[in-house]
Amino acid sequence: MTTLYEEVRATLRESEFRPRKRLGQNFLVHENIIESILRLLDLSPEDEIVEIGPGLGFLTRRLVDTAKRVWAVEIDSALVDRLKRSSLGSHPAFQLMHNDILKVAPEDFLPPHKVKLVGNLPYSISTPVLFRLFDWREHFSFLVLMMQKEVADRIGSGPGTKAYGTLSVWCQVHGRISERVSVSPEAFFPKPKVRSTILKINLYQEPLIPLKDLPLLRGLVRAAFGHRRKTLGNALTSWLQRDRNEIESVLRLEGIDPVRRGETLSVAEFLALSRALKESHCG
Numbered sequence: 001m002t003t004l005y006e007e008v009r010a011t012l013r014e015s016e017f018r019p020r021k022r023l024g025q026n027f028l029v030h031e032n033i034i035e036s037i038l039r040l041l042d043l044s045p046e047d048e049i050v051e052i053g054p055g056l057g058f059l060t061r062r063l064v065d066t067a068k069r070v071w072a073v074e075i076d077s078a079l080v081d082r083l084k085r086s087s088l089g090s091h092p093a094f095q096l097m098h099n100d101i102l103k104v105a106p107e108d109f110l111p112p113h114k115v116k117l118v119g120n121l122p123y124s125i126s127t128p129v130l131f132r133l134f135d136w137r138e139h140f141s142f143l144v145l146m147m148q149k150e151v152a153d154r155i156g157s158g159p160g161t162k163a164y165g166t167l168s169v170w171c172q173v174h175g176r177i178s179e180r181v182s183v184s185p186e187a188f189f190p191k192p193k194v195r196s197t198i199l200k201i202n203l204y205q206e207p208l209i210p211l212k213d214l215p216l217l218r219g220l221v222r223a224a225f226g227h228r229r230k231t232l233g234n235a236l237t238s239w240l241q242r243d244r245n246e247i248e249s250v251l252r253l254e255g256i257d258p259v260r261r262g263e264t265l266s267v268a269e270f271l272a273l274s275r276a277l278k279e280s281h282c283g
Contacts, residue, residue: 004029004058027055028120028146030187033198034059040144040179040200041116043067048111050140052101052119052129055079057088059118064093071095071109101129106136114139120146123194127151127167134174142175143201146183152197156180159266169221172267175203209271217274224262224270232265233258242282250280 007029028034037059041049043066054060054072056079063070070093074080080098088094097109102125117140121129126147133143150163155171157163183196209217223239224232232251237244248258254276256269265273 004031007056007058026188026190026192028058028187029189030183033181033183033187034062036181037118037144037146037198038062040181040198041118043116048115050110050115050117050119052117052121054083054096055120057083057086060088060094063118064088064091067093069093069095071097071115073097073099073101073104075100101125102132106139110139114141116141116144118144121151123148123151130155130167131170134170137174137203137207140203142178142203144198145201146196146198149182149195149197152180152199155199155201159264161263164263166221166225169267169270170218171201173208173217173271175201178202208267209274213274213278216278217270220274220277221262221270224265228261228263231259231261232256235262236277240277240282246280246282250276250282 004027041047041063043049043063045066045068047067048069049063049067049071051060051063051070051072054074057072060070060072060083072083072094074083074096075098077098080096083089083096089096095109097104101119117133119129130145133140151167154163154165154167156177157165157168177199179198179200181198183198185191185193185195187196207214219239220236223235226239227235230238233244233248236247236251240247251258251273254269254272256265256273
């Protein structure tokens with residue numbers, strides 16, 4: 001039986017296609033990792049799935065074997081053409097979209113009910129894609145995402161650590177990591193220089209703060225982490241353009257010392273501070 005590695009090599013021999021580093025095209029060729037992804041997805045015949053970056057379709061072929069429908073969003077025209085000409089092209093469950101996940105509108109293809117999402121996120125766009133997916137949160141039951149280990153560590157990190165930042169807080173406001181799978185460079189072709197991690201992120205029914213208050217929280221978190229050397233008192237005074245004493249008063253009422261720095265605040269403290277700023281009309 002032909003292995004996935006042999007299939008990639010055959011594709012490169014038979015065509016002019018070459019993996020593009022700019023698009024993060026490292027194709028998953030390890031069957032056990034594909035099995036791990038399928039386990040995390042826990043597919044049923046009624047499931048509908050969005051796949052970001054189907055690539056050569058190795059995972060996609062397994063998805064359409066079980067799922068009711070798979071929307072695959074692929075940016076590379078050469079891969080789109082190859083997928084159309086493959087067995088997937090005529091599969092009734094397969095819906096291919098030649099588009100950029102950072103530009104496509106979810107209402108253009110997603111149903112009103114929740115679906116599952118799976119994808120391999122290139123390092124260069126992983127953060128903006130994650131923010132976009134959380135903006136679309138009402139469309140998804142959970143996310144199964146492969147990303148560079150560094151990004152996965154940032155998502156799961158806590159206050160006081162080097163990795164803790166805006167992405168950490170934002171992800172933890174919207175959901176929680178329920179499972180994590182480490183992936184070595186040997187699982188890909190071409191082999192990347194970094195390790196990867198698969199995360200299953202279960203989304204909360206609602207974020208930990210009312211939807212209407214998310215813009216204020218996002219601004220607060222960005223201001224707090226925007227200048228890591230600044231104290232919270234200084235960072236928030238600059239961001240809100242308010243009297244420093246007023247800002248420091250709000251911080252102290254929440255039991256937060258104004259000389260602390262943003263990376264020391266827990267998610268719960270960010271939520272409480274966001275509510276306090278709103279109630280004090282500072283935000």
